[in-house]
Amino acid sequence: MAMSEMSPSAGRSLRDRLEKWIGRRGERPTPIVPPANVAGQALVTVIAIMTFLASLTLGGVMLVSDAASSWQSQIAREITIQIMPADGLDMAATLARARAAILAQPGVTGASVMDDAATGRLLEPWLGEGLDLDELPVPRLVIVSIDEGAPPDFAALRTRLQAEVPQARLDDHRAFVDRLVAMAQAVVLAGLAILGLVLAATVLTVVFATRGAMSGNRQIIEVLHFVGAQAGFIAAQFQRHFLKLGLVGALSGGAAALVVFAVVGTWTRANEATPEADQIRALFGSFAIGWSGYAAIVALVATVGALTALTSRMTVVRQLAAIDMISPVES
Amino acid sequence: MIRFENVGLRYDMGPEVLRDLSFEIQKKSFQFLTGPSGAGKSSLLRMLFLALKPTRGLITVLGRDVATLSRADLPSIRRRIGVVFQDFRLLDHMTTYENVALPLRVRGRSEDSYRQDVVDLIQWVGLGERLHAYPVVLSGGEKQRAAIARALIDRPDVLLADEPTGNVDPPLARRLLRLFMELNRSGTAVVIATHDLGLMEQVEARRMVLSDGRLAVYD
Numbered sequence: 001m002a003m004s005e006m007s008p009s010a011g012r013s014l015r016d017r018l019e020k021w022i023g024r025r026g027e028r029p030t031p032i033v034p035p036a037n038v039a040g041q042a043l044v045t046v047i048a049i050m051t052f053l054a055s056l057t058l059g060g061v062m063l064v065s066d067a068a069s070s071w072q073s074q075i076a077r078e079i080t081i082q083i084m085p086a087d088g089l090d091m092a093a094t095l096a097r098a099r100a101a102i103l104a105q106p107g108v109t110g111a112s113v114m115d116d117a118a119t120g121r122l123l124e125p126w127l128g129e130g131l132d133l134d135e136l137p138v139p140r141l142v143i144v145s146i147d148e149g150a151p152p153d154f155a156a157l158r159t160r161l162q163a164e165v166p167q168a169r170l171d172d173h174r175a176f177v178d179r180l181v182a183m184a185q186a187v188v189l190a191g192l193a194i195l196g197l198v199l200a201a202t203v204l205t206v207v208f209a210t211r212g213a214m215s216g217n218r219q220i221i222e223v224l225h226f227v228g229a230q231a232g233f234i235a236a237q238f239q240r241h242f243l244k245l246g247l248v249g250a251l252s253g254g255a256a257a258l259v260v261f262a263v264v265g266t267w268t269r270a271n272e273a274t275p276e277a278d279q280i281r282a283l284f285g286s287f288a289i290g291w292s293g294y295a296a297i298v299a300l301v302a303t304v305g306a307l308t309a310l311t312s313r314m315t316v317v318r319q320l321a322a323i324d325m326i327s328p329v330e331s
Numbered sequence: 332m333i334r335f336e337n338v339g340l341r342y343d344m345g346p347e348v349l350r351d352l353s354f355e356i357q358k359k360s361f362q363f364l365t366g367p368s369g370a371g372k373s374s375l376l377r378m379l380f381l382a383l384k385p386t387r388g389l390i391t392v393l394g395r396d397v398a399t400l401s402r403a404d405l406p407s408i409r410r411r412i413g414v415v416f417q418d419f420r421l422l423d424h425m426t427t428y429e430n431v432a433l434p435l436r437v438r439g440r441s442e443d444s445y446r447q448d449v450v451d452l453i454q455w456v457g458l459g460e461r462l463h464a465y466p467v468v469l470s471g472g473e474k475q476r477a478a479i480a481r482a483l484i485d486r487p488d489v490l491l492a493d494e495p496t497g498n499v500d501p502p503l504a505r506r507l508l509r510l511f512m513e514l515n516r517s518g519t520a521v522v523i524a525t526h527d528l529g530l531m532e533q534v535e536a537r538r539m540v541l542s543d544g545r546l547a548v549y550d
Contacts, residue, residue, distance in 0.1 A: 029429070029436070029442065030424060030425050030426075030429055032422075032433075032436075034424045219420065219422075220422060222420070223420050223422060223433070224433075224437060225382075225409070226380060226382070226409060226414050226420075227409070227410075227433055227434040227437050227481070228406045228407070228409040228410035228434060228437060228438070229406060229437040230403075230406045231402070231403075233437060233439075321402060
């Protein structure tokens with residue numbers, strides 16, 4: 001219903017309800033466990049640090065796994081033919097023959113011979129400038145691009161190439177890719193293990209904090225017991241505080257981690273031409289965790305908050321089970 | 332209503348502090364529980380309000396055998412038993428009104444449904460002026476009355492009071508006693524643990540006397 005069609009009485013009752021609701025909020029009942037009785041500062045700090053470390057680990061894991069898949073696809077797009085030098089071999093003609101042979105195969109989209117200048121640059125770090133390739137028996141390369149969508153059968157390709165050019169060796173970079181992927185997987189697994197340890201440490205910290213809060217509020221718990229409160233009701237009184245502490249800690253830790261990623265990301269973008277940034281770029285691609293990374297950190301923050309509340313609830317219920325009917329009013 | 336049969340209690344491996352207790356608290360009855368300090372009054376009270384399990388014997392509370400109760404059953408039974416402690420056990424961060432309303436809040440009732448009842452009861456125990464005062468500014472007698480009001484707010488079937496006149500002067504003690512009797516006339520069974528002989532002499536009531544861990548009942 002549009003506002004203009006509302007009858008005056010309907011508008012008034014809505015306002016009454018709203019005022020009543022606001023009034024209610026203003027005079028909320030005193031919490032049964034006062035916030036001051038739950039030592040929060042240290043716990044918030046610990047949770048913030050834990051969330052910060054967990055977020056960094058999570059972001060790092062995502063960065064490595066993204067980088068690994070990008071290395072993999074970049075490498076899988078290219079293979080190399082190596083022509084080994086031999087006495088009396090006309091290198092230029094052999095290179096041209098190898099190029100022509102490979103281009104004729106299905107799944108190959110292009111092939112280019114690495115020219116003298118490029119080969120010289122490649123060897124420059126080891127052999128210095130002004131290298132004369134004719135004087136030195138150096139293997140030469142043909143860079144072959146392949147169709148990622150329909151990659152050729154490498155074994156068949158290798159056989160056919162060697163039939164035509166016996167000096168040619170086909171390198172599909174498989175061994176290198178396998179090693180990279182194995183390394184990246186190891187890093188991801190280690191990251192996940194660290195994440196698990198950090199979360200476990202957070203849970204244990206909350207267990208200790210909850211036990212501390214419970215013994216500090218023993219009198220309140222006893223009173224609640226003898227006025228007939230259910231264990232769930234008592235647990236809810238503590239859970240409320242711990243959810244808040246958990247969320248505040250997790251939000252600050254998560255926010256700090258986001259800032260770190262944003263700053264490093266901006267720094268690498270701003271210093272793209274410098275060697276340091278190039279090093280980072282070579283390793284991680286663009287140092288940005290992307291939307292999925294930000295979403296993962298937000299999810300982590302929510303998880304830590306919920307985990308804190310849940311842990312404190314379970315701790316309270318278990319502790320209550322241990323003290324009830326033994327001596328809730330021990331003097 | 333509450334029935335003890337050959338109940339014994341010992342703490343850990345120590346000697347029995349209570350031996351062979353057999354008695355019954357009848358509906359709408361009024362009794363004093365007395366005995367010298369250390370005779371086991373507090374332990375007996377704790378068994379009465381389900382804070383302690385006996386080491387032997389049978390306790391039946393409101394028709395249920397205590398030995399067979401699960402933890403989940405305890406709150407619903409405790410809600411029918413009002414308890415007044417010697418040291419009041421009011422929550423310091425709550426006003427008189429909030430302390431007295433606590434049992435109803437714990438039951439999940441909305442404040443609108445009980446606000447007037449709580450105010451009426453607080454006025455009945457004579458604390459109308461102290462509705463919004465915190466325990467720290469209340470006198471011993473005022474705290475005692477707030478604790479009594481809290482025990483009574485949900486009209487329990489039985490009221491257990493531990494030395495309810497221990498912290499008050501004789502005129503106030505008489506007033507509190509009248510309050511308990513009025514409550515008893517309205518149908519609540521009352522057990523008052525005290526070693527104040529003067530108080531007991533004011534009322535013709537059943538006396539349960541604990542001595543050396545054994546109980547003698549004088550009707």
